[in-house]
Amino acid sequence: xxxFVKHKELESAAQVLKDNTAYADxxxxxxxxxxxxxxxxxxxxxxxxxxxxxxxxLEVLPKFTKELNGLAAxxxxxxxxxxxxxxxxxxxxxxxxx
Amino acid sequence: xxxxxxxxxxxxxxxxxxxxxxVSETLGICSNELTYLNQSLTKVQxxxxxxxxxxxxxxxxxxxxxxxxxxxxxxxKLAAAGKAATTYQTTLVxxxxxxxxxxxxxxxxxxxxxxxxxxxxxxxxFNDTKGAAATIQDEQRLQSTVSELDLExxxxxxxxxxxxxxxxxxxxxxxxxxTDSPTGEHQTQSLDDVLGLGKLGVLHDIEMHxxxxxxxxxxxxxxxxxxxxxxxxxxxxxxxxxYGNDPAFAAAFFAELGPQMSQTLPTFLSESGDPDAYADIQxxxxxxxxxxxxxxxxxxxxxxxxxxxxxxxSDGSAWDRGVxxxxxxxxxxxxxxxxxxxxxxxxxxxQEGKDVPGWxxxxxxxxxxxxxxxxxNNVAALWLSNVQGSPEASRLAIENMGWDGEHNAVSxxxxxxxxxxxxxxxxxxxxxxxxxxxxxxxxxxxxxxDNEIDGQHSAAxxxxxxxxxxxxxxxxxPYTTGAEASLAKLGGSYVQEMAAGVxxxxxxxxxxxxxxxxxxxxxxDNGYPGQNPAxxxxxxxxxxxxxxxxxxxxxxxxxxxxAGSQYHDALVAAARADGVAEPGQNETMNHxxxxxxxxxxxxxxxxxxxxxxxxxxxxxxxxxxxxxxSLGLDAIPGEKIAEGVPGIVxxxxxxxxxxxxxxxxxxxxxxxxxxxxxxxxEIALAQPYETLSILHEAGYPGTDQVPPSxxxxxxxxLLPMGKVLDDPQxxxxxxxxxxxxxxxPPANHTSVYDKSSDVAGxxxxxxxxxxx
Numbered sequence: 001x002x003x004f005v006k007h008k009e010l011e012s013a014a015q016v017l018k019d020n021t022a023y024a025d026x027x028x029x030x031x032x033x034x035x036x037x038x039x040x041x042x043x044x045x046x047x048x049x050x051x052x053x054x055x056x057x058l059e060v061l062p063k064f065t066k067e068l069n070g071l072a073a074x075x076x077x078x079x080x081x082x083x084x085x086x087x088x089x090x091x092x093x094x095x096x097x098x
Numbered sequence: 099x100x101x102x103x104x105x106x107x108x109x110x111x112x113x114x115x116x117x118x119x120x121v122s123e124t125l126g127i128c129s130n131e132l133t134y135l136n137q138s139l140t141k142v143q144x145x146x147x148x149x150x151x152x153x154x155x156x157x158x159x160x161x162x163x164x165x166x167x168x169x170x171x172x173x174x175k176l177a178a179a180g181k182a183a184t185t186y187q188t189t190l191v192x193x194x195x196x197x198x199x200x201x202x203x204x205x206x207x208x209x210x211x212x213x214x215x216x217x218x219x220x221x222x223x224f225n226d227t228k229g230a231a232a233t234i235q236d237e238q239r240l241q242s243t244v245s246e247l248d249l250e251x252x253x254x255x256x257x258x259x260x261x262x263x264x265x266x267x268x269x270x271x272x273x274x275x276x277t278d279s280p281t282g283e284h285q286t287q288s289l290d291d292v293l294g295l296g297k298l299g300v301l302h303d304i305e306m307h308x309x310x311x312x313x314x315x316x317x318x319x320x321x322x323x324x325x326x327x328x329x330x331x332x333x334x335x336x337x338x339x340x341y342g343n344d345p346a347f348a349a350a351f352f353a354e355l356g357p358q359m360s361q362t363l364p365t366f367l368s369e370s371g372d373p374d375a376y377a378d379i380q381x382x383x384x385x386x387x388x389x390x391x392x393x394x395x396x397x398x399x400x401x402x403x404x405x406x407x408x409x410x411x412s413d414g415s416a417w418d419r420g421v422x423x424x425x426x427x428x429x430x431x432x433x434x435x436x437x438x439x440x441x442x443x444x445x446x447x448x449q450e451g452k453d454v455p456g457w458x459x460x461x462x463x464x465x466x467x468x469x470x471x472x473x474x475n476n477v478a479a480l481w482l483s484n485v486q487g488s489p490e491a492s493r494l495a496i497e498n499m500g501w502d503g504e505h506n507a508v509s510x511x512x513x514x515x516x517x518x519x520x521x522x523x524x525x526x527x528x529x530x531x532x533x534x535x536x537x538x539x540x541x542x543x544x545x546x547x548d549n550e551i552d553g554q555h556s557a558a559x560x561x562x563x564x565x566x567x568x569x570x571x572x573x574x575x576p577y578t579t580g581a582e583a584s585l586a587k588l589g590g591s592y593v594q595e596m597a598a599g600v601x602x603x604x605x606x607x608x609x610x611x612x613x614x615x616x617x618x619x620x621x622x623d624n625g626y627p628g629q630n631p632a633x634x635x636x637x638x639x640x641x642x643x644x645x646x647x648x649x650x651x652x653x654x655x656x657x658x659x660x661a662g663s664q665y666h667d668a669l670v671a672a673a674r675a676d677g678v679a680e681p682g683q684n685e686t687m688n689h690x691x692x693x694x695x696x697x698x699x700x701x702x703x704x705x706x707x708x709x710x711x712x713x714x715x716x717x718x719x720x721x722x723x724x725x726x727x728s729l730g731l732d733a734i735p736g737e738k739i740a741e742g743v744p745g746i747v748x749x750x751x752x753x754x755x756x757x758x759x760x761x762x763x764x765x766x767x768x769x770x771x772x773x774x775x776x777x778x779x780e781i782a783l784a785q786p787y788e789t790l791s792i793l794h795e796a797g798y799p800g801t802d803q804v805p806p807s808x809x810x811x812x813x814x815x816l817l818p819m820g821k822v823l824d825d826p827q828x829x830x831x832x833x834x835x836x837x838x839x840x841x842x843p844p845a846n847h848t849s850v851y852d853k854s855s856d857v858a859g860x861x862x863x864x865x866x867x868x869x870x
Contacts, residue, residue: 016142020135045262046113046186049269050121053179056273067165068139075146 010079017072021065104201104208108251111197112258115190118183118265125180125272132173139166175272182268189261193254200247200254207247211240306347307396313337314354328370331363335378342385345392352389353398357405360386364421368468376472380425387426407432409439416440420480421473433485434494441481442515447501449514454501474536476529478518482536492544493562508565512541513572520577531580538584541566547584547591552664553630555591560632563592564617570646571615571639578646585646586653590660592635593697597626597668599634600696600868602689611636626690628671637868640697641704648705657701665694666792669857673796676853681846687853688860695861699868789854791816798853799844805831 143159214237221229313334320327341347352360359366363382367375393399406419419440423433447454474480485491496515497508506514515537519530542548545566546559555563566588570576578585589596598620601611605621614636621634635643647653672686679686794801794816807828808817822828836851843849848856 010146013142013146016138016145020138020142023131023135023138045259046118046121046183046266046269049266049273053269053273064165071162071165 010075014072014076014079017068017075021068021072104205107204108197108201108247110194111255112190112193112262113186115187115194118187118190122180122183122187125176125183129173129176129180132169132176136166136169136173139169172272179265179268179272182265186261186265190258193258193261196254197251200251204244204247207240207244211237211244214240303346306341306344307350309337309341310347310350311354314351318355318359323366323370325371328367328372331367331370332372332374332378335374335381338378338381338385342381343388345388345395348385348388349392349396349399352386352402353396355402356398357401360402361405361415361418361422364418364470364473365415365468368470375470379421379470379473383422383425385426386422387428390426390428390432403432406436407439409436417475417477417480420477420484421470423484424473424480427487428484428491430485430488430491431494433488434491434498437481437485437491437495438499441478442495442499442511443501445478445518446499446504446506446511446514449517450501450504452501474532476533479529479533479536482533482540486536486539486543489543489546489549489559492540493558496540496544496562508562509568509572512565512569515540516569516573516576516578530577534578534580535584538578538581541581542584542588545588545591547588550591552591552660553594553628555632557632563588563595564633567592567635567639567643568616570643573642575645582647582650582653583656585643586650586657587660589643589647590657592632593661593664594629594631594668595633595635596640596697596700597629597664597690597693598631599636599640600693600700600864601637602693602696602864603685613638615639615642626668626672626693627675627686629668637696637700640700641707644701644704645708648701649708654705661694661697661701665690668694669789669792670796673793673798673853677796677798677847684848687857691857691860692864692867695864696868697864698861699865699870701868702865703869787816787819787822789857790850793850793853798850799847800839800850803835803838805835807831808835 139162143162146159146162214233218230218233218237220226221233316330317327317334320330338351364375364379367379372378389396389399390403393403406423409416409419419436423436428436444454469475474483485495496511498505499511499514500506519534519537541562544559545563546555550556550559595617599611599618601608605611608621610618611621611634615638617633617635617639619633620631644657647657668690669687672690675686676684790801790804794804804816808822808831809815810817817828822832836854839849840851843852
């Protein structure tokens with residue numbers, strides 16, 4: 001009997017995922033404006049690379065945080081569905097991992 | 099001429115160091131944050147793993163792993179880029195310092211050139227040719243120096259550019275990591291698959307339930323009992339084998355199947371001509387065990403279970419129910435109740451002359467009903483076999499059986515079971531033998547003969563055993579063929595109780611012990627050291643009980659092995675007590691020997707009665723001995739005989755008694771020797787040698803002087819008897835030792851020689867008393 005789920009722990013895992021998403025979104029992770037830091041005089045050099053890095057960061061991080069968010073939502077949904085099923089069958093099933 | 103600005107002549111190459119410092123700091127911060135994010139998400143993964151155990155979760159975690167895979171590498175690339183930026187910044191700072199120096203030198207040079215220009219004008223005006231020439235020379239020199247400065251400046255520019263390129267490359271590497279990161283759409287899809295509801299664990303039970311219901315309905319709703327039904331039942335049996343261990347499946351299946359068919363499946367399988375009926379019903383029965391054990395999973399199980407425990411009305415299904423409960427594992431209390439309802443209550447009722455319905459006849463002779471080859475037809479035997487696997491179920495079934503809710507003493511019920519065999523139709527003796535064998539095993543289990551130790555019986559087991567002995571006490575030559583092996587095993591588990599029940603010492607004249615036909619409490623001073631009998635079995639009762647198995651050599655061997663083992667242990671404990679006792683208080687070994695000798699004598703007497711004439715008994719005894727001799731005395735170890743071949747010593751003791759040590763070394767007229775020829779001296783030596791080994795094992799005073807040549811050099815135990823007898827020197831050493839102890843007894847103790855003699859004598863006396 002290895003299929004059971006501790007739904008409360010699923011819920012807390014979902015919350016942690018969500019917290020990490022918020023964390024990823026904060027300005028601590030902010031590489032935006034980094035290209036402006038480099039001296040314009042550098043031209044093709046460091047400044048240009050900084051601009052590319054900034055673009056890449058701006059593309060990837062939002063996707064990453066969005067998918068973390070999605071994952072958190074799905075894990076949370078599993079826990080919710082589980083609770084509903086348990087209620088529907090009148091607590092007949094024992095919802096804990098063996 | 100206006101002097102150009104030094105800064106304009108030598109501008110700072112590359113980026114602003116302070117800005118690059120900021121870049122470095124920012125990259126370092128982001129690197130750390132990525133590392134922290136990775137740690138945090140890794141913890142989430144392990145939390146999910148422990149909370150969510152399923153194939154789905156494994157996949158989900160794998161996807162999280164992929165999603166965050168770039169984090170550690172991304173973090174380290176950003177860190178590397180940050181470091182490169184720091185290096186770049188350091189370079190820029192040193193370049194600017196150099197350029198500052200160059201600017202200062204350049205300014206000095208420019209000032210000098212200005213001065214020269216002024217001088218030249220003046221010299222030309224005043225036709226100072228010499229002076230003018232010198233000035234031009236100086237100007238040239240200065241210009242050359244400026245060119246050198248220029249070269250140095252360009253070197254700094256190159257240095258700065260190189261550092262810029264290195265930093266740029268590191269940044270490029272870092273941004274390249276991002277574009278490779280696995281955040282594509284396909285990840286999300288697999289998460290969708292993975293988190294799909296069908297894989298959620300809790301719904302596994304619903305799945306199992308629905309599947310079970312489908313199978314049960316297939317069987318139930320197919321009303322025609324023909325070969326198609328048989329084929330379908332076979333298919334469903336295959337499903338039982340696959341899913342039957344799952345509580346949700348099993349409970350739902352039988353709940354849906356309902357009370358009726360949950361009983362009659364065996365008959366249906368047989369009638370429908372299922373060629374795999376035996377294997378199939380085995381699968382159904384095992385699943386039924388799971389269902390009953392987990393009945394709380396489905397309220398529909400209650401009527402099914404009630405149908406088993408309250409069988410009543412017109413009921414031809416006792417056999418079916420017995421088959422359904424034959425292979426699975428069931429809660430002891432429930433199976434006991436079901437056995438009573440289907441079979442044992444009827445036996446109780448019949449014995450009491452109650453009006454028991456005709457269908458109970460089914461129990462004894464099940465002629466002409468549906469059969470499944472390989473499964474017992476006798477209903478009572480079948481149900482007894484269903485409870486015998488559990489001591490608790492065995493006890494409950496017998497204790498609680500009673501017609502119409504009556505409660506009987508357990509010995510009454512046991513007697514009813516025994517007597518029922520005697521009523522068997524003579525046509526059907528084979529069934530009776532199976533029936534006897536079945537109840538024998540139930541009594542054996544219930545008495546703790548399988549799972550407990552003599553002298554350490556639980557109250558429940560010893561109470562039941564007392565009931566068994568009491569029941570046989572009321573019997574007069576009951577027909578017990580088939581039950582011998584179990585009854586011998588039961589008896590062998592209560593040998594201490596037999597030794598406690600024979601009159602020895604102060605109890606010698608206790609008539610209760612001599613003629614009682616029920617077990618009695620252990621007499622006050624019959625507490626031999628190390629023994630803990632639960633009750634005492636009087637002489638007559640022992641004989642009645644032993645009569646059930648002494649006619650069977652295998653059963654007898656079972657009993658003899660157990661008895662020999664108990665006797666040995668009792669003697670060792672007694673020897674220890676005697677070894678430290680005060681003079682006049684050191685008779686324990688003698689009492690123990692007498693008690694156990696009496697039991698052996700009772701057994702011999704009973705054998706003579708059961709087997710027939712004394713001649714026959716003696717013939718049998720000699721045959722037994724011959725087979726022991728053919729084993730060779732090497733088979734008898736020096737010490738711990740009870741662990742090795744206890745039955746041999748008990749047997750020899752039983753049939754020969756003591757020959758006396760003198761006869762070991764000389765001629766004798768004892769006719770018992772004649773049948774044995776040359777081996778007679780060796781046989782004579784066996785019992786006293788064993789007594790010596792017991793004394794040695796117990797550390798009795800004087801045994802420390804046993805010659806080393808008689809001891810095993812490693813274990814320091816007495817050598818096996820055969821090794822001593824094969825070596826004339828060892829025989830002499832033994833003889834010398836025994837004579838020595840005879841003439842030099844230890845202070846306040848009986849000598850080893852006399853002890854041996856006394857034990858043998860007491861054993862012999864007891865034996866004759868029991869045999870008479």
